[in-house]
Amino acid sequence: MKLLLRPKPLPDELFSSWLVRLASANISKVHPFAKRLFPRKVNFWDQDPDLTIDPRELHSLAELTGVEPPRLAQTSLSSYEGIVFEKAHSVGVTKWVLQAENNGRARRGRGQQYCWKCLADDPVPYFRKHWRLAFNVVCLEHACWLLDGCPCCDAPISFHESDFRKQASGREDGMLRCRRCSQPRTRVEEQVSPVPDELMRFQTLLMTAAEQGFSLELPGGALYALLSFHGLRRLVGVLTSTGRSARLRYHLLNGDGRLALGIRYRNGKSKFENMRVGDRAESLLLLSMLLNNWPNDFIEGCKTARVASSYLKGYGENLPYWLARELQWHLYDRFYSPNDDEREAVRAYLEKRRINPTNNEINRMLGVAFRPLVANDSLHVTGRSWNPRGPHRKTPPHTDRGLAS
Numbered sequence: 001m002k003l004l005l006r007p008k009p010l011p012d013e014l015f016s017s018w019l020v021r022l023a024s025a026n027i028s029k030v031h032p033f034a035k036r037l038f039p040r041k042v043n044f045w046d047q048d049p050d051l052t053i054d055p056r057e058l059h060s061l062a063e064l065t066g067v068e069p070p071r072l073a074q075t076s077l078s079s080y081e082g083i084v085f086e087k088a089h090s091v092g093v094t095k096w097v098l099q100a101e102n103n104g105r106a107r108r109g110r111g112q113q114y115c116w117k118c119l120a121d122d123p124v125p126y127f128r129k130h131w132r133l134a135f136n137v138v139c140l141e142h143a144c145w146l147l148d149g150c151p152c153c154d155a156p157i158s159f160h161e162s163d164f165r166k167q168a169s170g171r172e173d174g175m176l177r178c179r180r181c182s183q184p185r186t187r188v189e190e191q192v193s194p195v196p197d198e199l200m201r202f203q204t205l206l207m208t209a210a211e212q213g214f215s216l217e218l219p220g221g222a223l224y225a226l227l228s229f230h231g232l233r234r235l236v237g238v239l240t241s242t243g244r245s246a247r248l249r250y251h252l253l254n255g256d257g258r259l260a261l262g263i264r265y266r267n268g269k270s271k272f273e274n275m276r277v278g279d280r281a282e283s284l285l286l287l288s289m290l291l292n293n294w295p296n297d298f299i300e301g302c303k304t305a306r307v308a309s310s311y312l313k314g315y316g317e318n319l320p321y322w323l324a325r326e327l328q329w330h331l332y333d334r335f336y337s338p339n340d341d342e343r344e345a346v347r348a349y350l351e352k353r354r355i356n357p358t359n360n361e362i363n364r365m366l367g368v369a370f371r372p373l374v375a376n377d378s379l380h381v382t383g384r385s386w387n388p389r390g391p392h393r394k395t396p397p398h399t400d401r402g403l404a405s
């Protein structure tokens with residue numbers, strides 16, 4: 001059995017946008033229509049329907065609409081799996097995907113954004129999949145800012161709610177009106193602040209990587225864009241942090257002659273995927289500054305701001321090698337500390353050569369602090385830390401006290 005009217009997904013159309021058009025074409029309201037198509041889901045809009053599609057539902061939907069399953073799968077954000085993020089999570093935050101934060105059928109978060117010029121120009125208006133990616137803040141076609149709220153009342157963009165408490169009309173432009181104030185989404189005054197060229201350039205790089213699956217320009221992305229996106233997401237997390245790493249943000253802003261204004265976090269949530277479009281744009285500009293002359297400016301910035309590798313690594317996260325290498329080589333600020341196996345190996349070596357394996361001798365062999373054999377009785381410290389810690393940090397431990405005395 002097939003649906004009577006079956007509009008096809010348009011280029012880069014988002015799954016929920018197509019579903020709303022499909023319901024509207026069949027003169028049905030979105031919610032009961034989704035309920036009929038997906039009887040297994042009690043509350044279809046509770047979770048983010050654009051993140052994943054159940055393979056069984058995908059096939060039954062393909063049968064009903066005559067759209068090939070691979071084309072249908074392309075409408076889902078899970079089509080970015082393995083390229084932009086590792087796995088799409090239907091609950092919680094998926095990296096680089098704006099969080100919808102649905103509350104029942106209503107949407108509270110700023111998970112949807114759009115270009116009003118694209119919508120105004122469309123013969124059939126529809127919402128694009130790439131507008132859900134958090135690194136997209138401008139429309140590359142029209143060089144204008146994306147909007148993440150109604151231009152009139154700033155309500156979240158929630159086009160699937162546009163037919164709530166209304167009769168099914170069959171009109172496809174229903175999703176162009178704000179549900180709260182009913183004003184058209186395309187009625188926008190010309191924006192006064194122009195989009196910086198640097199942001200256009202950087203977003204083009206990111207979007208190209210997401211489409212091609214690799215990037216020769218982004219660090220670590222020559223083979224797999226995922227490795228690049230993974231590291232960049234960590235760096236943007238550092239830049240938007242409220243903790244110690246925020247020093248790096250202040251340092252970059254200062255160097256650029258700007259005030260270090262706070263980022264507007266919603267309900268204490270400090271995830272990039274929950275941030276408003278303006279704050280994300282600022283953060284992306286800082287990220288592109290960090291990538292200039294990679295990795296030299298990044299390392300110098302971290303050292304000046306005294307942000308060590310331990311703050312940059314994140315907890316329980318395996319970073320891609322292109323980033324982990326720089327952190328380990330340049331921003332690790334602890335002295336080398338040999339483990340028990342290493343000490344034991346040196347002890348065995350010394351015993352074999354009939355040298356008394358004292359702790360001092362073992363330390364000397366391992367290149368850590370030891371007392372020299374010549375009797376000036378002062379501690380010799382090898383290694384230098386760029387970020388001394390502890391109560392004596394004004395007289396850094398790398399100062400050789402033996403020579404100073």
Ligand SMILES: [Zn+2]
Pocket residue numbers: 115116117118119139140141142
């Ligand atoms: Zn546009």
Ligand SMILES: [Zn+2]
Pocket residue numbers: 150151152153154155178179180181182183
């Ligand atoms: Zn409104």
